[in-house]
Each structure stands twice: as structure tokens, then as C-alpha cells.
Amino acid sequence: MYIDKEAIARLEKQRRVHLINSLGGFKSVALVGTLSKIGNENLAIFSSLFHIGANPPLIGMIFRPSPPERDTMSNILETGFYTINHINETIYKQAHQTSARYESEVSEFQVTNLKPEYKNNFFAPFVAESNIQLGVEFKEKVDISINNTTMIIGEIVQIYLPENCLHDDGFIDLEKANTITCSGLDSYHKTIQIDRLSYAKPYKEITSLL
Amino acid sequence: MYIDKEAIARLEKQRRVHLINSLGGFKSVALVGTLSKIGNENLAIFSSLFHIGANPPLIGMIFRPSPPERDTMSNILETGFYTINHINETIYKQAHQTSARYESEVSEFQVTNLKPEYKNNFFAPFVAESNIQLGVEFKEKVDISINNTTMIIGEIVQIYLPENCLHDDGFIDLEKANTITCSGLDSYHKTIQIDRLSYAKPYKEITSLL
Numbered sequence: 001m002y003i004d005k006e007a008i009a010r011l012e013k014q015r016r017v018h019l020i021n022s023l024g025g026f027k028s029v030a031l032v033g034t035l036s037k038i039g040n041e042n043l044a045i046f047s048s049l050f051h052i053g054a055n056p057p058l059i060g061m062i063f064r065p066s067p068p069e070r071d072t073m074s075n076i077l078e079t080g081f082y083t084i085n086h087i088n089e090t091i092y093k094q095a096h097q098t099s100a101r102y103e104s105e106v107s108e109f110q111v112t113n114l115k116p117e118y119k120n121n122f123f124a125p126f127v128a129e130s131n132i133q134l135g136v137e138f139k140e141k142v143d144i145s146i147n148n149t150t151m152i153i154g155e156i157v158q159i160y161l162p163e164n165c166l167h168d169d170g171f172i173d174l175e176k177a178n179t180i181t182c183s184g185l186d187s188y189h190k191t192i193q194i195d196r197l198s199y200a201k202p203y204k205e206i207t208s209l210l
Numbered sequence: 211m212y213i214d215k216e217a218i219a220r221l222e223k224q225r226r227v228h229l230i231n232s233l234g235g236f237k238s239v240a241l242v243g244t245l246s247k248i249g250n251e252n253l254a255i256f257s258s259l260f261h262i263g264a265n266p267p268l269i270g271m272i273f274r275p276s277p278p279e280r281d282t283m284s285n286i287l288e289t290g291f292y293t294i295n296h297i298n299e300t301i302y303k304q305a306h307q308t309s310a311r312y313e314s315e316v317s318e319f320q321v322t323n324l325k326p327e328y329k330n331n332f333f334a335p336f337v338a339e340s341n342i343q344l345g346v347e348f349k350e351k352v353d354i355s356i357n358n359t360t361m362i363i364g365e366i367v368q369i370y371l372p373e374n375c376l377h378d379d380g381f382i383d384l385e386k387a388n389t390i391t392c393s394g395l396d397s398y399h400k401t402i403q404i405d406r407l408s409y410a411k412p413y414k415e416i417t418s419l420l
């Protein structure tokens with residue numbers, strides 16, 4: 001089936017949103033926790049996280065020009081700190097519910113019954129039910145003029161994870177941590193590992209690391 | 211287990227690379243096909259794709275300052291076109307092999323035995339074995355000064371997918387298309403759908419769309 005540029009443009013808005021959001025493949029999905037200067041907690045689901053570099057450890061995310069991400073971004077810019085919390089099968093419905101457009105003064109922790117967790121002097125709240133939690137320090141804001149979105153880049157400064165998920169070589173077994181993935185706007189998936197492959201070199205057969 | 215900023219900085223380089231690449235969660239992974247001005251084909255695996263917007267349909271990817279992505283980026287900037295091809299369980303080893311640092315004049319299509327496919331006057335080659343293929347037009351290059359990486363933004367102008375994977379509402383069933391996901395640098399996973407959830411509204415119970 002072939003859909004060309006004109007057919008994409010002609011699609012009804014919501015169909016296009018579902019289609020284009022599906023095309024990128026499976027995505028990382030996480031809950032971003034923030035605290036405003038005046039003490040309002042905020043929690044929002046994001047599926048636009050991506051690795052930018054390991055040294056320093058940088059992670060990026062894209063903000064749309066509209067709510068509900070508005071509180072998250074203004075808290076990040078105002079305070080400089082946020083948390084990224086992996087989503088597991090136990091909390092994916094609550095995680096999805098954070099995408100509803102609550103008023104700014106409402107804490108999505110409270111309405112979804114997820115528990116804010118403060119530790120090691122980190123300013124922003126972690127999600128207690130999350131098995132992999134990252135404390136992130138804001139580093140850079142990049143405006144993407146082509147569609148008025150914004151990229152926020154942060155440095156990972158605190159990592160919490162179950163010790164039995166960490167391999168000797170630094171790889172984290174996300175399945176053991178029950179981390180899930182998503183596709184499109186609203187589909188959640190668990191995973192089954194197919195393989196881990198050796199570092200690829202020209203004209204050399206790759207092997208399984210399992 | 212708690213790893214703080216100082217402990218991250220002290221990690222041996224390859225361990226840190228594996229660890230930080232794992233922290234973002236499951237990632238979309240795809241093969242990017244390009245053709246240079248003088249006719250050299252290039253194919254490279256990327257796990258840093260992300261959705262930027264649906265109208266216009268924009269997709270982003272991050273390029274490291276070093277090879278092997280060099281050919282892909284220079285071809286994109288030189289010619290303005292590239293393809294993004296989903297990876298399935300049949301071709302993931304060949305896809306992984308494209309990350310080896312071949313010389314510029316070597317076609318990764320040829321060495322991995324993946325078949326370049328040209329259609330509908332699109333300049334860059336698609337991967338014939340891929341079930342979901344996107345033709346993308348280069349739109350914007352954003353330099354990320356903090357670690358010398360580069361973000362490339364493109365507009366999706368051609369979409370190829372199996373008709374039976376497309377739902378009425380625009381959602382694509384990626385599992386039916388055999389699209390896989392990855393974690394870390396080298397781990398490949400298939401997925402099992404847990405649920406599709408209704409659009410979230412404040413104080414309203416979300417329901418399953420399945």
C-alpha cells in the first residue's frame with residue numbers, strides 16, 4: 001500500500017496523527033516528574049525520549065507547542081531538574097491517564113495514585129512504582145522552528161535501577177525491570193528478547209552474546 | 211541500586227556507553243538508505259529516530275560526530291533524500307551488520323545482501339525486505355553544540371506499508387508488520403501488545419480500545 005505526500009496531507013487530522021505517530025516504530029515511553037518553584041508536582045507521559053550521548057550522559061525529548069506538556073516544560077526551565085521514570089505493566093494505565101489535560105494546580109501523582117518519591121537531595125519527584133528512575137539536570141533548550149516544537153536536552157545525574165538487571169558490560173536488562181514500550185499514541189507493548197549481537201566489524205560474522 | 215553523577219563519570223568508557231544507551235528504554239530502530247551524488251549506495255542502522263510532528267509529518271534522528279554515520283549524513287545533505295526502513299526478525303542480523311565501519315565506496319546493501327529498491331521516482335533506495343518503508347525529504351539540520359552531535363529533521367513524503375496493518379483510525383499494527391525494537395546498543399526484541407487505551411480525559415476512566 002502506497003501513501004504519497006498529497007494523500008498524507010488530505011488525511012483527516014486524527015487519522016494523520018495516529019498514522020504518523022505509528023511510523024517511527026516502537027518508542028521509549030516514560031513518566032517525567034517535575035516540581036514547580038511554588039511546590040506544585042507534575043507528572044506527564046512522554047514517548048519522545050532519545051539518546052543523545054553517553055559522555056556526558058545526555059537524553060533528549062520533544063515538546064509540542066501545546067498543553068499538556070506545558071507544565072512539565074515550564075517547571076524544567078524554572079527549576080532546572082526533572083525525573084524520567086520507566087513505565088511497567090503495573091502502572092501503564094495510570095501513566096496513560098497523566099496525558100489528560102488537568103489544571104496546572106492539580107498533581108497527576110495524586111489523581112493517578114502514583115507515589116512521588118524524593119531522595120538523595122534531588123529537587124524533582126521520582127515515581128516510586130517505577131523500577132528504573134533517572135534524575136536529570138536541564139542543559140539546553142533548542143527551538144525547532146519548522147513546527148514550533150522544542151527539544152529539551154538534559155544530563156542524567158542520578159540513576160536508580162534493580163541491581164539484578166545490570167550486566168557486567170553495562171547493559172541493562174529492561175525486560176527484567178518490566179519496562180514496556182509503546183507505539184502510536186496509545187498502544188502499549190511488552191517485549192521478548194530475540195538476541196544480543198556482538199559489535200559489528202567489516203567482513204566478520206556477528207555472533208550472539210546470549 | 212544508586213549510581214550518582216561521579217560514579218557515572220568514573221565508569222570505564224564502554225560500560226558507560228552500554229549503560230547510558232540502555233537507560234532511555236526501548237527504542238525505534240530502522241535502516242536508513244541513501245544514495246550519494248556519484249551513485250554510491252549506503253545503508254546504516256539507527257536507533258535514534260523520534261517523532262517531531264504529524265502536520266507536516268516530521269521525523270528526527272541524531273548523528274554522532276564520528277563514523278559510521280558520516281556517509282549517511284553527507285548523502286542526506288548532498289542529495290536531500292533518504293529512506294527509513296523498519297527492521298523485522300528476518301533481517302535484524304543484516305541490519306546490525308550495517309553498523310560495521312565499511313569504506314565509503316562499499317555498499318552495505320551488497321555486503322549484507324539486503325536488496326535496494328527504487329520506486330515512484332524517489333531518489334534514495336528503500337530496503338526491499340522491510341515491510342514498512344518511508345521516503346523522507348531533508349528539512350533541517352540542527353547542531354547540538356553540547357556534545358557535537360547533529361539532529362537531522364525530515365518530512366515523510368512517501369509511505370509504504372502492508373494494507374492489513376493499517377487500522378481505520380490511522381493506527382498501524384507494527385506487530386503485524388513484524389517491526390522489532392531494540393535496547394542498548396545491540397539487543398533486539400519483538401513485542402506483545404498489552405493494550406490500546408482510549409484518549410485520556412480528566413476524571414474519566416480510560417478504556418481499552420481492543
